[in-house]
Amino acid sequence: MVQRFAAGVMLTFSLALVACGGGDVQDEGSGEAAEVASAPATPGQAIFERSCFACHTIGGGDLVGPDLKDVHQRREHDWLVRWIQDPLGMAQTDPIGIELLAQYKVPMAPNFLTEEEIELVLEYITAVSDGTLTTAAVEDEGPVELSEERFAEAQEIYFNRCAGCHGTLRAGATGPNIQPEITTQRGTAVLKATLTHGLPGGMPAWGDAGILTDAQIDLMARYVQLPPPAPPARPMSVIRESWRLIVPANRRPSAPVTQRNWQNYFGLVLRDAGQVAIIDGDTKERVTIINTGFAVHILRASSSGRYFYVVGRDGKVSLIDLWPETPTLVAEVQGCADARSVDGSKYEGYEDRYLIEGCYWPTQYVVFDGLTLEPLHVQSVEGATFDTGEELSEVRVAAIVASHFDPIWVLGLKESGHVGIVDYSKPGFPLVSRIPAERFLHDGGWDHTGRYFLIAANMRDKMAVVDVQEQRLVTTFETGIRPHPGRGANWEDPEYGWVNATVHIGQGLLTVYGADPVGRPDVAWRVVRRVEFTGTGSLFLKTHPNSPWVWMDMPLNNDPEGARQACVYSKSEGAVERCWSIGPRGAAVHFEYNRAGDEVWVSLWDKQGEVVVYDDKTLTEKTRITGDWVVTPTGKFNVYNTAHDIY
Ligand code: DHE
Numbered sequence: 001m002v003q004r005f006a007a008g009v010m011l012t013f014s015l016a017l018v019a020c021g022g023g024d025v026q027d028e029g030s031g032e033a034a035e036v037a038s039a040p041a042t043p044g045q046a047i048f049e050r051s052c053f054a055c056h057t058i059g060g061g062d063l064v065g066p067d068l069k070d071v072h073q074r075r076e077h078d079w080l081v082r083w084i085q086d087p088l089g090m091a092q093t094d095p096i097g098i099e100l101l102a103q104y105k106v107p108m109a110p111n112f113l114t115e116e117e118i119e120l121v122l123e124y125i126t127a128v129s130d131g132t133l134t135t136a137a138v139e140d141e142g143p144v145e146l147s148e149e150r151f152a153e154a155q156e157i158y159f160n161r162c163a164g165c166h167g168t169l170r171a172g173a174t175g176p177n178i179q180p181e182i183t184t185q186r187g188t189a190v191l192k193a194t195l196t197h198g199l200p201g202g203m204p205a206w207g208d209a210g211i212l213t214d215a216q217i218d219l220m221a222r223y224v225q226l227p228p229p230a231p232p233a234r235p236m237s238v239i240r241e242s243w244r245l246i247v248p249a250n251r252r253p254s255a256p257v258t259q260r261n262w263q264n265y266f267g268l269v270l271r272d273a274g275q276v277a278i279i280d281g282d283t284k285e286r287v288t289i290i291n292t293g294f295a296v297h298i299l300r301a302s303s304s305g306r307y308f309y310v311v312g313r314d315g316k317v318s319l320i321d322l323w324p325e326t327p328t329l330v331a332e333v334q335g336c337a338d339a340r341s342v343d344g345s346k347y348e349g350y351e352d353r354y355l356i357e358g359c360y361w362p363t364q365y366v367v368f369d370g371l372t373l374e375p376l377h378v379q380s381v382e383g384a385t386f387d388t389g390e391e392l393s394e395v396r397v398a399a400i401v402a403s404h405f406d407p408i409w410v411l412g413l414k415e416s417g418h419v420g421i422v423d424y425s426k427p428g429f430p431l432v433s434r435i436p437a438e439r440f441l442h443d444g445g446w447d448h449t450g451r452y453f454l455i456a457a458n459m460r461d462k463m464a465v466v467d468v469q470e471q472r473l474v475t476t477f478e479t480g481i482r483p484h485p486g487r488g489a490n491w492e493d494p495e496y497g498w499v500n501a502t503v504h505i506g507q508g509l510l511t512v513y514g515a516d517p518v519g520r521p522d523v524a525w526r527v528v529r530r531v532e533f534t535g536t537g538s539l540f541l542k543t544h545p546n547s548p549w550v551w552m553d554m555p556l557n558n559d560p561e562g563a564r565q566a567c568v569y570s571k572s573e574g575a576v577e578r579c580w581s582i583g584p585r586g587a588a589v590h591f592e593y594n595r596a597g598d599e600v601w602v603s604l605w606d607k608q609g610e611v612v613v614y615d616d617k618t619l620t621e622k623t624r625i626t627g628d629w630v631v632t633p634t635g636k637f638n639v640y641n642t643a644h645d646i647y
Contacts, residue, residue, distance in 0.1 A: 042133075043117075044124025051111040052121065054193040058128045063190075064199055065104055072126045084111065084118045088508065092532065106201035106481060106506050107536065109558040144188070144225045154223035157216060160295055160313065161206065162224075163338060168231045168361045169394045170224070173414050173440040174458055174482075175203065183225045191221035202482060202505040202537065202556050209560070231361050232337050234315070239366060239375045242334040247321070249371045252330065256323045260287065263640045264595040265322055267299040267308045268603075268611065272632040276310050278320070278327045281594045281638060284613065284623055288326050292318040293334075298635050301643040302344045302370065303351035303402075308639070315339040317357050319373050322639065331373035335359065335366030339397075343409060344370055345424055346402040354424050356409050358397025365397050365411065365422065367429040377429045379422075386417040386436035399443045403468060404450050404645070408432075410468055412441035412455050419453065419466045419473070437464040438476045445487030446645055447515045448498050454515070456483040456502060463502060463513070465525050475525050477513065481506030486540035486590070487647045489550050491571050496520060496528045503538035503552050510541065510552060510569055510576075531569060533576045535562040540590045542647055546597030547616050548572060555587035555605060563587040566602055568619060578619070582612050595640040603633040611636065 048058075052068070059069040071080065075096070083090050083097065087108035090097035101107055113121065127133035146154065165175030172178065183191060195217045196207030206212040212220065256262060264281035274294050278287045293312015300309050308320040308327075315336030321328050336359030345354040354376070355368045367377040384391050397420075398412040407425035417439035423432045437457070441464070444455030452474070453466045461481055465474040485502035493499045498516035503509070510531040514523030537556030543549065550569040557563040566588050567579035582588035586606025593600055598617060604610040611625040611633055641647070 042120075042124060044120035044122075044127075047113065047117050047121045048124055049193070051113060051197070054190060054197055054199060055108070058125055064106065064201075065108060066100070068125050068129075070129045072122065072129065077122070080122055081115070081118050083108075084113060084121075085115075086110070088534075088536070106199075109199070109536070112559060144184075144222045146219070146222060146226065150219060151223065151226070151229075154219050155229060157212070157220055158223060159338065161212070162220070164313075164340070164360070165202075167394055167396070167415075168228070168338065170228050171394060171415075172459075173396070174442060178224050180225055180227055188218075188221045188225070191224065192217055195220055198558055204556060205558060234335070234337050234359075234362050234364075234378075236375060236378050239333065239335050239378065242316075243331075243373060243375060244333070245331050245372050245374070247328060247330040252321055253323045257325050258323065261595075262322045263305055265327070265639045266592065266594075266601060266636050267301075267310070267320075267639075268636045269296050269299065269634045270629070270631045271295055271297075271605075271634045272607070273629075274312065275631075276308070276318070276320070277629065278308075278322070279611075279625065279636075281599075284625055286625075286627070286629070289629060290318065290320055290327065290329050292316065292329075292332075297340050298342070299637040299642070300343050301637065301639045302355075303346040303643060305639045305643040307344075307352060307370070308637070309342045309344060309355055311339050311342040311357060313338060313340070315357070315359065317342055317355070317368065317373060319355075333368060333373040333375060335368070335375065335378075336364070337361045341397060341400045343400045343402045345407065345409075346404050347407040347425075350407055350424065354429075356400060356422065356424075356429075358400050358411060360396040361394075363393070363395045365431075367422075367424065379429065379431060381411075381413055381416075381420060381431065383413075383416050383418070383434065385415070385439060386434075387439070392416060398441050399445075399455060401444075401446060401453060401645070405469070408468070410453050410466070412444065414440045414442065417441060417457070419455065419464070421468070421471055433471050435466055435471060435473055437466060437473050438462050443484060443486055445485070445647060446490075447500055448490035450645065452515070454485070454488055454500055456485055458482045458484055458505065474517075477525060477527065479511040479513070479527065480504040480509045480530070481536075483511070484539050486542065487645075489541050489543040489647055490515065491543050491545075491550065493528070493574070494572060495574070496523050499528065501541060501550065503541045503554075504536070505538065505556060506536055508533045508535045508538070508554065510550070529574055531574070531576060533567045533579060535559070535565060535579075537563065542591040542593065542600075543571075544593040544597035544616075544641070544646060547593065547600075549577065549616065549619070551591040551600055551602075553588050553590065553602070555589040557587075560587075564604070566591075583610060586610075590635045592636045592638050593641060593646075595638060597646075601636050603636060605632060605634055607632060609633040 055065040091101040091107045198205030266279045268277040292310045293316030294314040296312045310318040316334045319331040321330045335357040338361040341358040355370045363382045395416045396414040398414045409422045411420040418434040421433040462476045464476045482505035483502040497520040500515040501512040512529035517524035535554045535557045537554045541552045552567045570577045583604040586604040589605045600614045609630045613622045
């Protein structure tokens with residue numbers, strides 16, 4: 001067997017060996033030093049392995065962060081202590097910290113070590129650097145093998161938890177490439193540490209967060225070192241077979257039967273239950289629960305607001321009619337094997353008529369009849385990248401928005417870096433334009449006029465601005481580390497006029513940019529404010545025309561306490577008003593306003609979750625929606641706001 005230094009780590013650790021399930025310790029040193037190396041882990045070693053191992057080596061070269069060999073000679077001891085205590089703060093204020101951030105692109109994650117632990121880990125790094133603690137190497141475990149059954153289990157976990165960021169073929173997009181050429185170099189121990197503790201920049205701490213067990217982490221660390229399995233095709237014949245029309249359109253009510261204010265309904269995603277709850281926004285009562293797709297992702301309201309469209313990660317689309325006494329599932333179909341987005345036709349004369357589903361896999365979009373979900377057309381979006389011309393076999397459809405001014409849908413084509421325009425007034429629902437923009441396009445929404453589509457290319461740290469009326473790219477500009485706006489937020493800034501904004505996965509930062517090329521061409525599509533707040537890992541921000549605030553979350557924060565925080569930014573002050581914890585467990589994620597724009601709903605994403613409702617004027621809690629049925633609540637979508645693209 002080849003002797004390997006796991007991920008280039010010039011030493012390996014007894015704890016890692018235990019966790020790895022084996023490998024002989026090779027006695028590379030002699031006498032005393034060798035004895036030290038084969039002794040049980042020192043406390044510093046254990047801390048290093050727990051908190052530093054996924055990103056750093058000591059003498060094995062750079063990983064996500066720099067090689068720490070001789071770091072005690074490069075930096076003052078006090079500086080090292082301060083850095084470990086507050087890496088985020090120092091990356092903003094300290095000259096060396098700023099330089100490191102520029103070089104490594106993602107800030108070091110806070111690791112919450114005590115002063116004593118910091119001293120122990122520094123002692124350990126020094127001892128290894130100086131050779132007083134000798135290095136040991138682990139024997140390579142040889143080729144990774146998994147039984148058919150374990151491979152299938154890993155395949156499902158990968159689909160559920162990993163494919164969205166790393167891609168079906170693992171070539172990378174929102175997350176890096178993790179194909180076997182790379183993962184086998186990292187080795188099982190480092191992969192396990194990464195999966196357990198996460199990485200700054202958005203890789204979730206699957207183990208620490210209690211989402212994957214140790215056994216599952218071990219399985220996944222091995223699975224990603226094997227070639228990915230061939231993903232399934234989904235031609236029209238297969239899609240048709242999945243179509244189920246439960247209540248034909250002519251057997252549905254011709255006017256609202258319910259006495260409730262259905263335009264203020266909220267559709268709440270119960271992610272892991274594969275369900276959607278419909279909640280009355282006036283009374284906060286649960287009206288009904290509907291079974292939908294697997295790991296259900298988002299809802300959109302149809303143009304009239306009468307229907308909710310739901311899409312699951314398994315590509316299942318569910319059509320819910322909100323007019324009966326109890327909202328009813330009236331049709332379902334599975335257009336993709338893996339999907340994230342869906343939207344209806346919103347142009348005058350086409351209201352509620354068609355529906356598009358964007359697939360993550362296969363590389364296609366599917367158009368359905370908006371009232372029945374009968375599949376009408378499948379179109380591949382395969383193509384070359386906008387910049388290098390490289391032909392790709394994985395081009396995923398990310399965000400989709402429906403224009404209110406033309407019969408078109410606007411699609412973010414993630415890997416190729418194009419914004420696609422689909423004209424649904426034309427026979428065959430063709431992709432009429434591919435506008436070169438930036439890679440890897442992810443999430444976005446309209447500006448306040450509905451003319452410009454603003455989409456994040458999060459791995460390039462940029463936003464792209466597309467003039468949908470003229471079907472051309474206006475510009476791209478940098479905002480910060482991994483912008484993630486959701487649908488974004490539009491408001492009038494007292495100094496800069498109409499603006500739009502994004503938060504970031506890799507930085508606690510709200511970046512505000514001018515968005516009024518007519519009234520304020522001097523600042524249009526230029527960053528006008530960078531507002532820092534504590535913590536990284538933001539996914540969404542939201543506002544409403546009637547609100548004085550912009551709400552921001554950080555559910556991917558490495559610190560579980562940080563992940564429960566929400567912050568509000570004051571539009572009039574141009575500053576963060578306050579940040580606070582939404583609840584005792586889970587992660588605070590995603591905001592939605594009620595129709596009037598005077599209430600904000602926030603999910604506490606947990607197995608036993610809650611939705612917390614705030615008075616938006618006073619920022620005081622009004623109520624909590626709780627119950628056994630509130631399982632992993634994530635996104636929530638108000639009928640009126642979603643139908644009218646109010647954000
Ligand atoms: Fe989402 C929007 C993709 C993980 C909750 N998410 C989107 C959109 C895309 C996307 C492309 C834009 C849809 C549109 O506007 O048409 N999401 C992905 C991923 O690829 C990713 C990163 C990884 C994955 O495996 O899916 C991912 N998303 C998540 C989550 O982990 C979240 C927090 C909970 C969940 O579903 O697991 C989550 N995504 C959401 C929500 C929106 C969304 C709530 C809609 C935001 C809005 O306000 O419109």
